[in-house]
Amino acid sequence: MSRPVQTIGICGAGQMGAAAAVSFRRAGYPVLLWERDSERHAVIRRTLADLDAWLDRHVGTPKGSPGSIEVMDEPGAIDRRAEVIMDAIVEVMEQKIEMFRRLATARSRGAVFLSTTSGLSITELGSGSGIGRQLIGTHFWNPPHLMPLVEVVRGAESDPEIFDRVCALVESIGKIPVRVEKDVPGFIGNRLLHAMWREAIHLVERGIASPEDIDLVARLTFSLRMPAVGPLENMDLVGLGLIENIHQYLPADLCNEPGPRPLLSQMTRDGTTFHDWRDRDMAKLIERRDRQIVHQLEFLKELDAT
Ligand SMILES: NC(=O)c1ccc[n+]([C@@H]2O[C@H](COP(=O)([O-])OP(=O)(O)OC[C@H]3O[C@@H](n4cnc5c(N)ncnc54)[C@H](O)[C@@H]3O)[C@@H](O)[C@H]2O)c1
Numbered sequence: 348m349s350r351p352v353q354t355i356g357i358c359g360a361g362q363m364g365a366a367a368a369v370s371f372r373r374a375g376y377p378v379l380l381w382e383r384d385s386e387r388h389a390v391i392r393r394t395l396a397d398l399d400a401w402l403d404r405h406v407g408t409p410k411g412s413p414g415s416i417e418v419m420d421e422p423g424a425i426d427r428r429a430e431v432i433m434d435a436i437v438e439v440m441e442q443k444i445e446m447f448r449r450l451a452t453a454r455s456r457g458a459v460f461l462s463t464t465s466g467l468s469i470t471e472l473g474s475g476s477g478i479g480r481q482l483i484g485t486h487f488w489n490p491p492h493l494m495p496l497v498e499v500v501r502g503a504e505s506d507p508e509i510f511d512r513v514c515a516l517v518e519s520i521g522k523i524p525v526r527v528e529k530d531v532p533g534f535i536g537n538r539l540l541h542a543m544w545r546e547a548i549h550l551v552e553r554g555i556a557s558p559e560d561i562d563l564v565a566r567l568t569f570s571l572r573m574p575a576v577g578p579l580e581n582m583d584l585v586g587l588g589l590i591e592n593i594h595q596y597l598p599a600d601l602c603n604e605p606g607p608r609p610l611l612s613q614m615t616r617d618g619t620t621f622h623d624w625r626d627r628d629m630a631k632l633i634e635r636r637d638r639q640i641v642h643q644l645e646f647l648k649e650l651d652a653t
Pocket of ligand 1: 362383465487
């Protein structure tokens, strides 16, 4: 699976599916992209072209032979032809199971199945759809065309040889595969991220600081170190004795309640947000985020430190 010879099928051409398709195409793979909502096909083609143009401008044009992307409104060609099939549909277990069950021909051909789920159990998804041996989690991060790393998740029934092949596939599109050897909710990244997000909401709930200031502290303190220094490296640098002292009192005051914070549920019901977006531009923020990622990746490439 190390060279772009096989066909990749992607189910769902939303945010993740479209950008993953671009990543595979730019690495030379032929991609079959299924979007059931045919009214969205024109928009999807425009999104694919925009993503490509953005990457050409900010990252450079790919060197190898170009792949291709065929957008389709039925999964039949994927079922018949794709050797690797990726789920990028809605984050609902029953719908993912139903989608995989439709791909009976691919299952009997021995195709490899991937899921971009953010945290649903790969084991449950595999056993529910009868493809446990052939299914591997590939948790791409958003924006998937830029983020350099994919968490590759082994379900309880996943074939170890297929797990290795999927890690090689991820490498072949220029991304770093991280092997998640046990299927736990949220894998690695979302466990870390949501621990922080829960605490950020809790700080707002307690009136400790404004959302603006909480975001500033996160952006302009520990986040500045993070691309170069991971949390466990950072603890080694600080000294574990100090961390142990802090953990005598701090964790007891952190939020550890299960379930969504009441403020989050309230805001979801009311349709409100942490920031007032009437005088702020989300598209500009996304552009700033993406250019920052490219800048950071260039820096890490210079250091060869990724
Ligand atoms: N958006 C993120 O930041 C992010 C990050 C990592 C992982 N993911 C995961 O990737 C997957 C896709 O997320 P997204 O943000 O791209 O979603 P999205 O809503 O942008 O796109 C989902 C696409 O799948 C199609 N679809 C939905 N239900 C379907 C069904 N039952 N059968 C066939 N097609 C269906 C929709 O038409 C849509 O085009 C989810 O599992 C999500 O958890 C998302």
